[in-house]
Amino acid sequence: xxxxNRGDASSKKIAAGICAILLGALGxxxxxxxxxxEGVIMLLVxxxxxxxxxxxxxxVGLVEGIIYLTKTDExxxxxxxxxxKGWF
Numbered sequence: 622x623x624x625x626n627r628g629d630a631s632s633k634k635i636a637a638g639i640c641a642i643l644l645g646a647l648g649x650x651x652x653x654x655x656x657x658x659e660g661v662i663m664l665l666v667x668x669x670x671x672x673x674x675x676x677x678x679x680x681v682g683l684v685e686g687i688i689y690l691t692k693t694d695e696x697x698x699x700x701x702x703x704x705x706k707g708w709f
Contacts, residue, residue: 627698
């Protein structure tokens, strides 16, 4: 992989991790990573349940954010950019 891909993956990792922890229920971190379907699912669950499902989506986002930020840049690149792992 080129350094550009690693740098891009590193910035996406940080942005997605922080957004997942802070705004996990809205699925913003999924959109940052290019996972539109997963992001829409999280957003719709939160909206259509009038926020009650948002508690569950918030926990999912928190866990995913922690996972993103604790992975090395190489692990993050392989799992979420190359292999397109949509959940956890």
